[in-house]
Amino acid sequence: MRPVAIVGVGQTPVREHWDAGLRELAVQAVWQALDESGRTSVDVFYVGNMLSGTLTGQEHLATLIAEYAGLAGVEAVKAEAACGSGAAAFRQAMLAVASGAAEVALAVGVEKLTETSTHKTTDGLASAADADYETAMGISFVALNALLMRRYMHEYGYRKADFAAFVEVAHRNAVHNPNAMFRHPVTREQYERAKIVADPVNLLDSSPIADGASAVVLTSLERVKEFPTVPVWVAACEVSTDTIALDNRENPLWLKAAEQSVRKALKNSGLTHRDIQLFELHDAFSIMSALSLEGSGFAEKGEAVKLADEGYFAIDGTLPISTFGGLKARGHPVGATGLYQIVEATLQLRGEAPHSIQIPDARTAMAQNIGGSGATIITTILTKERL
């Protein structure tokens, strides 16, 4: 497989975009990325999206977006892996270039969650779980995370308030990200007073429903010199899966797909945990941050919440997470999220992050996108220098 580099990125602000639909959002991100890369065409075009059919009645999405981007004729297909759709599209684009099938590939993630009632969106998001045996029983996506959080607190002896650090970190970082949805800090007192959605998960544990699009242009080592941008290298992008239903996992608190995808990614890149300087993790809910850090090997079982409380994951901590605000505060336009994470990690490695959230001398970054309650996990490692 050939080395692959990111040579263009684009992103819309994460907002409730009442004046823009799927095509307008996606085209905006696509052309930001193309403009950066100095190109007006690509060989392959992948779209990451979860709910276009369910919420807006629009499938056949990649062809639609390619056409409205002025790229009609290009090979275009949608990748879907629930909230992991963005990174799933990225991996397809990476494979297309790595294999030699394409020289220039584009991946765009897009999601439009605010065009319908909150109930319909909530139902749509729950379709990431097992429809016959989880959602049919009245479980929402929040509730699945609540089941995990309750068990985690039970096994490791935490109180609800102990999770505040994850929320504080994300919101503190988002203040400096102009594309973030919530650019305001959250205090511990606000966290402890927040409205319960599904006990023990409250509103501030949960990432917001939002619209947005994010895109990258990828090319091969052979072509990289033709591009005006400083390349960022894809050292690894690996996917693992687990059972779709939470209840079928031997230990629901252990994200086996995180463990496996991280192991593969580190092995393929020849890197170790110590090399990772920042981690864009999938903090859709506070508990998911803890489980992701533990499953990925950055914290011992039951230790992630304690480390968070000690400042370990703050922007000036040992392993900064959610440096642009994460899903929690940047926002979580589900099928676009994986590509937001990759765009943000790219900006960090280019040294182009806003000053207050720039990780000094960032050379190696990890991004992890999670579909469902841990059923699909995609771990990407990006580097400043080619390994």
Add this chain to the structure above:
Amino acid sequence: MMGIPGNWRLRKQRYQLAGTRCRDCGTIHFPPRQVCPRCKNRHLSDFKLSGKGTVYSYTTIYQTTPKFQFFVPYVVALIDLEEGPRITAQLTDVDPEAVTIGMPVEMVLRKISEQGERGLIHYGYKFRPRLR
């Protein structure tokens, strides 16, 4: 949203907790499977679960979709069944405040949801504190 044929298809699971048992390694599964996830054996027999178990984790739901609005606040739990499988189900006949991890529960047949005033009513398993 599931229609009549979908509910008919799932009747044995919903009303009788019908799962499968691997004829090779003996693992019991719910929902029923075609391939044993433990040993990849495809020779499985039907196996009806007893419906007795204990609460592994639970949550009280305060915000939900119209289909379940009638029940709010309601408790959903992960339940470790005696035969091995863990199952996701609502708890019923219980004060949400009284639920604890490890609480013994048993299956009962109840209304799960309804599709509006004139729509289908879905019945299936819920679990209550164990009486028997």
